[in-house]
Amino acid sequence: MWGLQHKIFYSLVIGILLLVGCGNQTIIGNSSPAVESKLTKEQIIFWHTYNEAETHIFETIILPLFEAEYPMIEVKPVRHHYNMQLRSAIISRASTGKPPDVIRLDINWTPAIAQLDLLYPVSEFEDFEKLKGQYYEAPLQSNYYNGKYYGVPLNIFTKASIYNKELLEASKEDPPKTMDELIDIVERNQFVISMDHFSIWGSLHYFYGLGGQLLDHNYTKATGYLDSENSVNAVLKLLDLFQKGNLVTHGNRWFNVLDGQNFVIDEGPWFYSSYSLEQITSINKVTVAAPFPISNGKRAILGGENIVISKAAKHKDAAWTFIKWLTDIDAQTHMAQTGLMPTNKYVNLSGAFDETPYYQPYLDSVSSAFLPPSVPQFENINEIYSHYLELIFLENISVEEGLSEAAKEIDEILLSNSFD
16 A cells, blocks of 8 residues: 555656656647747946046946846946047947947037947937937037937036136126126236137137137038137237237146136136045135136037947947936936036036035036037047137237138038048
């Protein structure tokens, strides 16, 4: 009896094992094996140029939050140094269908890489029209090329005026609100403005502030604008200040405004963020930061980074999900801890910079900051503009001739529809 019971028991066990073992086998007569459905993660390779503090926040806070919400999307970040070699590498790899999939891209590079047909137009996504209203208009336009948007703005920055406090108090004036007020204070008191350099980033806001214009509003022509009477007068004024010693483009700008050699410099928020909080406290005792003087509705130049999708990306929907998440309120608020100014206009920054109040003049300037020419030939235009402005200040060429020659060369570049 005992042996019979065990035989029945073992028979049942063997039967169960056979049933389990055959669970994934084909039924006799069925030539197609049953396939087990397995979900796999979609990997996105993300190239960025965040600094150490920004990378720390991104990797320890941003990425874990994103991957917790989207566990089937894996983001692999790769940090790079910002330089022209990076632009060349992006173009080279995208041209051969290689990663990265998502790129944090200088706003001035976006049109050039879009022209090469290497970026996927994010305006093709169904929800783009609904989404684009959350961004500040000027940085959003840096993604627009040939009727489509090839990215969205990720972070922005601009310049503020940083005055030597002792000299400002000696002038018995508040920080000047307009360019005319600034020039008046400088000339009356024989103060010195320190302009960074002759590039578009370094000088265009002074040029615009004095009435100059680089291109037409559609960025198609320089002749009639760069060489106009207003532009000539703007450069003549800058040259006059330079010749009288009221405008300099050399020396240690940061040190010279701290010790009173310079009345004012224009600089990005890194003037402060490069220092420790203790050092910043000392700096604030001898300086006053204010929005760059406004003229004709414009203050200082706008800079920043867009976020784009390579046309060769394998998982474009996943990449778009990542981009939308990075530019949503929560992620933008977290990254603001590093001093990166959000592009999402619904981010509430009240109290966000209590420990770094020097950011307020930059925040106050964003809505009036102007976008540099958003064209594929930006780097070429910048080179021509800088070259002729330097020749003018070296007195190797007259203002009229220099601006006329620059306008002609820029027109040729724009007409050629090519860039270096």
